[in-house]
Amino acid sequence: MKNAALALGLFTASCGLSSLAWAETTPTAPHLSTSGQGKVQAQPDMATLVIDVSTTQAQASQAKKQTDARVARYFDFLHQQGIVDKDINAANVTTQAQYDYSVQGKPKLIGYQASRTVTVTVHQLTKxxxxxxxxxxxxxxxxxxVSMAVEHPEQYQQQARQAAVNDAISKAKSLAAGFNATLGPVWSINYQTQSHEAMPMVRMMSAKAAVADTSADQTYQQQKLDFSDNVDVVFTLNTHSLGAEPGDHTPPKNP
Incomplete structure (x- = not known):
């Protein structure tokens, strides 16, 4: 009967893992290696707007002045809408000479362009x-x-991580039961921090979907965000149900 237990010690149920990667993290006793995946979806509750403004004038100073004036008008509007300064970022400006290349020969300077970018964090999507x-x-x-996000992504990442743990345990129990064995203590856990997928951009509804009684606000569809995680685990196995003596974890001998 010991031979059956020794033979089982050579068996490793691996889900997406190479034996070489686990060579230094697996026990010599009967064991089982598995991987769990978890995924959670979240409804966006905030957005980030990135908006550019640029003007061209004969002088760089004039272009900058006009661009600054437009940004200032937008700031006033944002404040009227209840957007606070900490959610607005526009501390940037660039100026660049503009040339006319349509005539052969030396390029002709036609003015200067001043550009700024305004980034706004929106916590109320109705706005x-x-x-x-x-x-x-x-x-x-x-x-x-226009990119969507959630206010507290860490809570969804934690949910995805727990789902990955549960998935790994479920797979391991099922595999062990298939060989008339039970799970022993965890031998090792291999985990790397995961991150949620890139923030989706707001998309417009098709003309067919936007019926006459649909407001413009409703035509912006809020895509859900995906948070995923995975974990690799090595469990020891209790193999007495196969006929091995309880506690017999003698490593297999080299041939």
Whole structure:
């Protein structure tokens, strides 16, 4: 009967793991290696707007002054909408000479362009569309991106991690039971910090879906965010049900 236990010691049920990677983390006693995955979806409750503004004038100072004026108008609008200064970032400006290359020969200087980027964190998604409209009304001429997020991502990451742990335990129990064995203590855990998937961009509904009684605010669909995690675990095995003597974990002899 000992031979059966020794033979089982050579068996490793691996889910997505190479034997070489686990060579230094697996016991010589009967054991089982498995991997668990977890995934949790979250409804976005905040967004980040990135909006650009640029103007071109004959002088760089004039271009900057006009660009600053547009940003200042948008700041006033944001404050009226209840957006606080800590959720606004526009501390940047660039100026660049503009040339006309249409005529052969030496490029002709036609002016200077001043550009700024305004980043706004929105904690009330019902304000999303009004803030975008307000940006365009203030003269900010390019909406670069609208990305969704959650206020407290760590709680969803923890849920995904626990789901991965539960998945690993469930797989291990099922595999052990299939060989008339039971799980012993955990031998090792291999874990690397995971992160949720990239923040999705807001997308517009199709013209067909946007019926006449649908408001503009409703046409912005809030995609869900995915949080995933995984964990690799090595369990020792109790193999007395196969006929081995209880506590017999003698490592297999080299041939």
């Amino acid at each position: 999303l569309n009004p803030l975008l409209d307000g940006a365009l009304a203030a003269g900010l001429n390019e909406i670069r991106s």
